[in-house]
Amino acid sequence: MKQLVILSGKGGTGKTSVTAAFAHLLAQEASPFRSVLADADVDASNLELVLSPEIVSREDFRGGQIAVIDQDRCNACGICQDVCRFDAVLDDGEGGYRIDPLACDGCAACVYQCPEEAISLHDQVVGQWFRSESRFGPLFHAALRPAQENSGKLVTLVKQQARLLALDEDYDLVLVDGPPGIGCPVISAVSGADLALIVAEPTASGVHDMRRALETTNHFDVPALVCINKADIYPEGAAEIETFCQSEGIPVVGRIPFDTTVTGAMVQGQPVTYFQPDAPASRALLRVWDEVADIIEGLAE
Amino acid sequence: MKIAISSTDGKLDTPFNPRFGRCEYFIFVDGDTREWEAKANPAASARGGAGPQAAQFLASSGVEAAISGKFGPNAYSSLEAAGIGAYEADSGTPADLLDRFLAGTLKQVNAPTGPKRH
Amino acid sequence: MIIAVASGKGGTGKTTVATGLALSLAETGQPVACLDCDVEAPNAHIFLNPTFEHRETVNQLIPAVDPDLCDGCGKCADVCQFHAIVVLGGKTLVFPELCHGCGSCTLVCPQKAIREVPKAQGILEGGPAASGGRTAAGIDFAQGLLNVGEPMAVPVISQLKKWRGLSDTDIVILDAPPGASCPVVESMRGADFALLVTEPTPFGLHDLRLAVELAREIDIPAGVIVNRDGIGDAGVDDYCREAGVPILMRIPMDRQIAEALARGESLVDAFPEYRDQFRDLHDRIVEQIVRQRVGS
Numbered sequence: 177m178k179q180l181v182i183l184s185g186k187g188g189t190g191k192t193s194v195t196a197a198f199a200h201l202l203a204q205e206a207s208p209f210r211s212v213l214a215d216a217d218v219d220a221s222n223l224e225l226v227l228s229p230e231i232v233s234r235e236d237f238r239g240g241q242i243a244v245i246d247q248d249r250c251n252a253c254g255i256c257q258d259v260c261r262f263d264a265v266l267d268d269g270e271g272g273y274r275i276d277p278l279a280c281d282g283c284a285a286c287v288y289q290c291p292e293e294a295i296s297l298h299d300q301v302v303g304q305w306f307r308s309e310s311r312f313g314p315l316f317h318a319a320l321r322p323a324q325e326n327s328g329k330l331v332t333l334v335k336q337q338a339r340l341l342a343l344d345e346d347y348d349l350v351l352v353d354g355p356p357g358i359g360c361p362v363i364s365a366v367s368g369a370d371l372a373l374i375v376a377e378p379t380a381s382g383v384h385d386m387r388r389a390l391e392t393t394n395h396f397d398v399p400a401l402v403c404i405n406k407a408d409i410y411p412e413g414a415a416e417i418e419t420f421c422q423s424e425g426i427p428v429v430g431r432i433p434f435d436t437t438v439t440g441a442m443v444q445g446q447p448v449t450y451f452q453p454d455a456p457a458s459r460a461l462l463r464v465w466d467e468v469a470d471i472i473e474g475l476a477e
Numbered sequence: 478m479k480i481a482i483s484s485t486d487g488k489l490d491t492p493f494n495p496r497f498g499r500c501e502y503f504i505f506v507d508g509d510t511r512e513w514e515a516k517a518n519p520a521a522s523a524r525g526g527a528g529p530q531a532a533q534f535l536a537s538s539g540v541e542a543a544i545s546g547k548f549g550p551n552a553y554s555s556l557e558a559a560g561i562g563a564y565e566a567d568s569g570t571p572a573d574l575l576d577r578f579l580a581g582t583l584k585q586v587n588a589p590t591g592p593k594r595h
Numbered sequence: 596m597i598i599a600v601a602s603g604k605g606g607t608g609k610t611t612v613a614t615g616l617a618l619s620l621a622e623t624g625q626p627v628a629c630l631d632c633d634v635e636a637p638n639a640h641i642f643l644n645p646t647f648e649h650r651e652t653v654n655q656l657i658p659a660v661d662p663d664l665c666d667g668c669g670k671c672a673d674v675c676q677f678h679a680i681v682v683l684g685g686k687t688l689v690f691p692e693l694c695h696g697c698g699s700c701t702l703v704c705p706q707k708a709i710r711e712v713p714k715a716q717g718i719l720e721g722g723p724a725a726s727g728g729r730t731a732a733g734i735d736f737a738q739g740l741l742n743v744g745e746p747m748a749v750p751v752i753s754q755l756k757k758w759r760g761l762s763d764t765d766i767v768i769l770d771a772p773p774g775a776s777c778p779v780v781e782s783m784r785g786a787d788f789a790l791l792v793t794e795p796t797p798f799g800l801h802d803l804r805l806a807v808e809l810a811r812e813i814d815i816p817a818g819v820i821v822n823r824d825g826i827g828d829a830g831v832d833d834y835c836r837e838a839g840v841p842i843l844m845r846i847p848m849d850r851q852i853a854e855a856l857a858r859g860e861s862l863v864d865a866f867p868e869y870r871d872q873f874r875d876l877h878d879r880i881v882e883q884i885v886r887q888r889v890g891s
Contacts (some may be wrong), residue, residue, distance in 0.1 A: 185635070187604065187636075187773035187774075189606060219773075219805075222604070278812070278813065283677075283695055283699055284699060289699075289702060322776075323780050324776055327777075343485060357772065358636070358743060377857075378857060380859025381636075388743060391743040395744040409853050412858075434853070442798060442827070443797060443827050525692075526690055529681045529683075529690060532683060533681055536683055555683055558683040558684045560684050
């Protein structure tokens with residue numbers, strides 16, 4: 177069983193459109209793999225908008241804990257405010273203190289320093305995760321409530337559930353739609369993957385953003401491939417990406433042209449390869465998938 | 478001597494799990510009597526630091542040797558500090574791996590063998 | 596006045612709007628600062644061409660244990676919520692990448708065996724911006740850059756927001772990261788207005804809802820810019836009407852705009868007619884803030 181994660185340094189380069197197309201192609205009869213899908217962009221989970229999944233089970237996700245002050249015990253000494261390094265202990269305007277839940281890191285420094293033992297940590301339900309059946313196979317996804325922490329932990333959980341199902345039911349592949357950036361949720365999404373596909377865009381910052389994503393996959397020892405989306409919008413930028421990849425020995429597995437059919441498909445809630453198989457973007461995605469599939473088959477067990 | 482083997486389903490006769498920190502179960506085996514039991518790994522869904530937490534779990538269970546696929550830097554240094562030997566395997570069931578361990582054909586590692594995980 | 600430019604979805608045009616607004620306002624002589632808070636993938640510098648005159652490291656404090664003083668009591672490990680410090684075989688081990696830098700272990704150590712040492716998490720760099728060969732007088736620019744492999748963007752963002760020399764009279768424009776979790780919260784906290792950039796597609800709408808909820812949670816007024824207007828459907832317009840969030844500006848879908856931005860030209864340099872639109876946008880934002888204050 178292999179794990180393929182779709183990434184990009186910058187947001188909005190088309191990760192989800194690529195993932196949805198792959199999910200569609202993977203579900204075809206001729207596909208060499210059976211796959212489980214996981215949406216690891218728990219901040220802004222969009223894969224479900226294309227796969228129209230039916231939720232089979234839902235569970236609350238308890239994220240990090242936050243500190244709560246018992247006002248009856250508090251003697252307003254202010255030690256909690258002194259020790260907090262996250263600016264999360266605020267004056268309550270009445271000579272006492274209150275915790276700003278958005279700023280609290282759950283480190284418990286205040287809990288252990290409070291001489292009155294007036295502070296304790298409490299679990300927070302910060303989101304939900306779902307197991308769904310989609311028309312292209314099982315999908316694990318989640319919804320983090322806005323303004324919450326711990327998206328990395330939720331990413332780990334979603335991926336772990338997908339992996340367990342894949343192991344239990346002998347699936348060949350877990351396809352993970354990753355979050356943007358290089359921080360905590362991305363690290364969780366990359367961790368344990370066998371292969372990463374980075375969706376790059378040819379812009380003035382495209383090479384730079386892609387490099388940051390590549391440095392992250394490198395750091396965690398995950399081999400990476402690159403495909404260039406909207407490749408024709410700035411041909412010089414696309415050439416720059418290719419030159420860089422060539423010099424680093426990173427395979428460029430395709431160039432997807434700028435094609436408004438991609439947006440049309442999104443509006444219809446369809447993968448573009450299903451919506452209009454003959455559109456330029458669909459044909460390019462099919463070629464990208466063929467290359468990626470070959471590389472997955474070549475990965476050592 | 479008590480030995481711990483990383484496992485996905487806690488069974489002796491199915492392939493072992495090569496992930497140390499985030500395996501679902503550890504199979505604890507008494508090397509002399511071959512009595513065994515599976516215990517859920519409390520570090521499997523840790524938000525971070527699964528390797529050290531799993532090592533702590535083994536240390537508190539009195540384990541002297543750990544068998545898994547790869548040991549990342551954090552897991553390795555934790556096992557080393559706890560005086561638990563780290564033994565590397567590529568495939569097999571926990572029952573096979575126990576035999577190979579007792580026969581002395583499993584390789585003990587003296588440095589981290591896996592990439593850093595989150 | 597602090598304006599945070601945000602969006603749930605990535606790639607909707609936050610940076611286009613933040614830099615366009617900064618350039619348009621600076622040319623009227625107003626003191627403008629622009630801070631790129633997307634420390635995982637900062638891009639605003641491409642459109643503002645700053646000269647970086649100041650650099651500083653963002654450090655986090657991590658524990659260092661003196662083995663001569665440590666008696667292996669394990670109190671540090673008991674209080675650490677992140678398992679970044681553990682005691683095994685009588686030895687105390689520190690795992691720096693798990694540490695949140697809260698200092699709790701140092702405070703509880705009865706032997707005073709722990710001191711804290713700085714560990715670099717990222718850098719800040721900044722200086723005056725010049726764009727398109729013209730000096731955009733007045734734009735004080737700074738960006739944060741998270742080191743690769745470091746999970747936590749928030750400390751880099753919070754230090755960036757305290758960038759040197761910002762004054763209360765400045766118009767501060769924050770280019771926020773995508774998403775709706777902690778790094779975005781840190782960027783938006785303390786802002787006077789959230790300018791939410793979206794595109795009229797189902798993805799854009801789904802993520803705009805999250806961004807609006809987030810602004811409400813943080814309790815700051817919000818308005819919407821519809822970028823690539825005309826590519827998708829009417830969902831975003833319908834939602835904004837129902838939710839009572841004003842649409843303050845529209846930028847049409849135009850392949851020429853996409854090409855200019857890809858080349859690294861700012862919207863207002865490539866299409867000067869947008870300058871007036873951005874200045875109008877600023878006036879509308881002020882009006883929204885005033886309306887909110889009077890209303891509440």
